[in-house]
Amino acid sequence: MPTAPPPSRDVALETRVFWERFKNPLIAGLSIVLLAVIAFTGYRFYSDRRAAAASSALASANTARQYEQVIARYSNTPAAADAYILLAATQRKERKFTEANKTLETFIAKHPKHELVSTAKLAMAANLDSMGKADEALAMYQQIASAYPNTYAAPLAMLSQVYILKAKNRNDDARRICETVLTQYRTSFWAGEAMQQLRLLKPITLSTPAPTAVPTIPPMLAIPPAPAPQAPPAPSPKKP
Numbered sequence: 064m065p066t067a068p069p070p071s072r073d074v075a076l077e078t079r080v081f082w083e084r085f086k087n088p089l090i091a092g093l094s095i096v097l098l099a100v101i102a103f104t105g106y107r108f109y110s111d112r113r114a115a116a117a118s119s120a121l122a123s124a125n126t127a128r129q130y131e132q133v134i135a136r137y138s139n140t141p142a143a144a145d146a147y148i149l150l151a152a153t154q155r156k157e158r159k160f161t162e163a164n165k166t167l168e169t170f171i172a173k174h175p176k177h178e179l180v181s182t183a184k185l186a187m188a189a190n191l192d193s194m195g196k197a198d199e200a201l202a203m204y205q206q207i208a209s210a211y212p213n214t215y216a217a218p219l220a221m222l223s224q225v226y227i228l229k230a231k232n233r234n235d236d237a238r239r240i241c242e243t244v245l246t247q248y249r250t251s252f253w254a255g256e257a258m259q260q261l262r263l264l265k266p267i268t269l270s271t272p273a274p275t276a277v278p279t280i281p282p283m284l285a286i287p288p289a290p291a292p293q294a295p296p297a298p299s300p301k302k303p
Contacts, residue, residue: 161194241260
């Protein structure tokens with residue numbers, strides 16, 4: 064039985080009908096996509112220009128005031144995050160330990176995932192030690208060693224504990240920390256420092272001289288001493 068041929072299709076007509084029916088939604092959708100692309104491109108361009116300007120400003124900054132200006136003007140940029148660390152370091156050099164720790168606390172609160180968070184906490188602990196708050200510093204070093212076991216901060220925090228424990232005459236505790244550093248970080252730079260400290264922590268005998276006073280802050284975290292004041296030059300004799 065012969066079958067009826069399929070009805071002929073006018074593709075052009077069907078396309079025109081489809082366009083007339085859906086042109087408004089299509090135009091609206093394309094407009095939204097186009098605006099989103101333009102907005103994203105503009106934002107990236109603005110962000111890149113702002114980040115470059117922030118990096119340039121940070122590179123030329125060398126005072127606390129200039130670091131504060133970078134933070135205020137270019138917030139939420141990588142340069143602003145670095146400016147917090149540099150500002151705290153400047154405040155520490157000026158022996159403004161409380162201000163430095165407030166700066167570092169703000170940095171950690173604003174950038175909790177930053178790679179320098181452990182460095183900031185080490186600096187905070189050293190500032191506490193410089194303020195005579197050895198117990199608080201010791202607790203913070205312990206927290207750093209526990210929270211960042213696979214970073215350079217852990218052995219440095221452990222060795223920093225050794226200096227405080229030695230000052231407290233807790234040599235057995237200091238010796239155990241040195242042994243832990245030698246066990247867990249034996250291939251690191253800090254293993255050599257731990258070995259040296261362990262030699263200095265030998266049990267005291269009758270023939271062993273009394274230990275001399277040692278600083279509680281490790282040399283790598285200590286503040287350079289302020290330059291001694293110099294007398295003004297003597298005036299040159301007046302010529303007759």
